[in-house]
Amino acid sequence: MAAPANTAKEAALLRPITGVRPGLILGSLVTGALAGLLFFSWGYQIKNDIGVAGINRPVFWGFYITNFVFWIGISHAGTLISAILRVTSAEWRRPVTRCAEAITVFALTIGGLFPLIHLGRPWLFWFMIPFPNSRGLWPNFRSPLVWDMMAIGTYLTGSVLYLLLPLLPDMAILRDRAMAETPASLKARLFSFMALGWRGTTQQWHSLEAGIKVMAVIIIPVAVSVHTIVSWDFSMTLAPMWHSTIFGPYFVVGAIYSGIGVLMVAMYLLRRGLGLQEYLNDKVFNNLGLLFVAFTVIWTYFTAAEHITVWYGHEPSEMAVFWERVSGDYALVFWGMILVNTVIPLAVLSFRWGRKPFATAVVGFGVLIGMWIERFLIVVGTLRLPRMEFTVGTYSPSWVELGILVGSFGMFAMLYFLFVQFAPIVSLWEVREGDHIAGSAAASPEPVTEEAVR
């Protein structure tokens, strides 16, 4: 049994788009105001020089680079869910792919702002772009920051396209409905444009599916390379406890971990706020919770490995940073991080009762905080204690940095609120396809494998 689709279930999904929901509009405005705070603070900083931030010597990087690594890390949620689960043909991914891909695109957009925000002369950022010019400017391809630019540029391009490709058939569904019901409306014209003329012919489906499969395969190594390169901003230096070979895999694992955390929070809010219990059901949360626990273990393993090897080697400049975290000025934040990143997730998510939507969302929120702290400890913790002990320093953020931090979350939420009102947050056609496959498997006498059907 394939068509007609379960229109009652789909009505809940399409309501934010076809109707006008005051809650969503209010949410968009409030988060929009917070996003405004980001740009206001940034504008203030551009006008009054970078010195309005709290950074100094030796802590030359502070909140901005912390946020940069944090947001780029969060963007790995989409890649994991959407690409890895597609490549492994995990059926439970279907309701989750689009909201994860949206997280990726928005997190990348915001993360990509921070290298601009932290520059001393941001209006000259284009010095890093390789284009023929008469000023004798050229980027230094040996610099990890130039690799950052290439990697994040590629990942952003790939993620946007990876979000938009599977969106085409859904936009076509919205277009056909809107054209039948309200042909003159703005939304009908918007959907017509966004669908790009998609008609759903056999040839088109064949091509699109091939494209999505190939993109899924390409985007996984790109995502791994992106966060590896971001981690190399630190590990390519000689700074104590930065110059570590483990940073590449450590950061990738941490990124996916924080990404799943955000995904769980987002999914819970979508489920509650938009009434999507049938799509974002207990089974999806259960599976995500299991994946989450796996990553808790891996992240803890890497963190332990990093700290144990530093401790055993007992190199003086590294030990200064180590003790600062374990028993010194940052002990409270460090152990707090261990609590929310290791203890609580393992305690809660190891049991079936813990993998219910609300519990996983709370754990996910804790992991968000914990992973932000991890980035902060890495950036500021090391920079405070340079090799030449005479230049140790301190760091406290100014209101500008706090405003930009809060504003970045506001901007993320705003982009999400807007997205939810213009596109289905659950991939309609993929869920329909999944129901169809499940229906055929149930109806047919022989077991129908996915390969035979597809």
Next chain:
Amino acid sequence: MTDPGWTHAAFAKPSDAQDALERLAEAGVAASEIEVRSSIPLGHEVCPVGPQVHSRVPLMAVLGGLMGGTIAILLVTLTSRAYPLPTGGMPIVPLPTAGVITFEGLALGAILCTVATVFFECRLPRLGVPAGPFDRMLADGSIVIAVRSDRVPSQWAAKATATAPTESQ
């Protein structure tokens, strides 16, 4: 010569649609005169009898990757050597750093070529196409088969939920 137009039929179940396609094949209608549309991919269940459709996307992805990677290598090596500035005792074009840039160039080339190929094969974007008679039913999950009106055999759409001709596509 005027366009004979197309006759559309909407089907609720893939098996009914496949039934209609088999009747069309029996009546000798070529695959190029039939168009099957659906809101989910049903390529294996509902396909016109005839040669399989192949997508060039995987091949183009590889070619795009090679092109992107080559451009990246050339960019890094030729430009760095043109105006060499020594930094940190490193060679002017170290292998690891050139490798990083090449990898990203490869990925970007593959991504852009993949998407371009998909758009090309799907003939997108194509705005301004008039709506078909059963688009609303299609959006709700029906399968729509269109056949050139002058080739339509009788009874092919026996199990259709609705049929309608159009003047032109």
Next chain:
Amino acid sequence: MTRWGMVIDTDRCTGCGACVVACAAENNIQTVGEEEAHNGRAMHWLRIERHYEGTFPDVKVRFTPVLCQHCAAAPCEPVCPVYATYRTPEGLNAMVYSRCIGTRYCANNCPYTVRVFNWHDGEWPEPLERQLNPDVSVRPAGVMEKCTFCVQRIQDAQDLAKDDDREIGDGDVQTACAQSCPARAIVFGDLGNPASEVVRLARSERSSQLLEDLGTHPSVFYLRGGE
């Protein structure tokens, strides 16, 4: 082959700070004020480190002026995305202010923490702007800076030598810090000239370098250990 270098005798250094002041005067370094200095934003290109050696009652204080070491394998150079810092053929770690976009990556990778950053524009209320050295640019906010081995004085000496059609002699170039040291603890010269004073002192058995095991190959030698 010219290779600029410096020798600092910490047995002679009294920690008076004249080198710091001379450097600031010569190179148009801004004064940031007490509050900013307290927050770690002082702009001195040269700092005097104070280390206590021995235990009571035989405590000694050793003063070590630390400046940019002009490393041959400088970790700060490859990380700059815009080539704002690189190694010149004469062995200087050059700083190109107009290219710097202020990522501050170079400062993070300097193991000696000798780089300073312009967090704000400098202020020279009248008539202090008259003290600015016309041979040295005034850096705007958002730009990194550090000791340049008084490259403007090196340029000047090279121009004079070229006019007179001769080579630069030992002692023709004096950095501001070397010139102002009352104890003559700082000696600057050409490490590529075997007859120069810096080479003679660098070969002394009291000679060592900072953070030698990192392999940065600095151009600054420190003398200590004598009485």
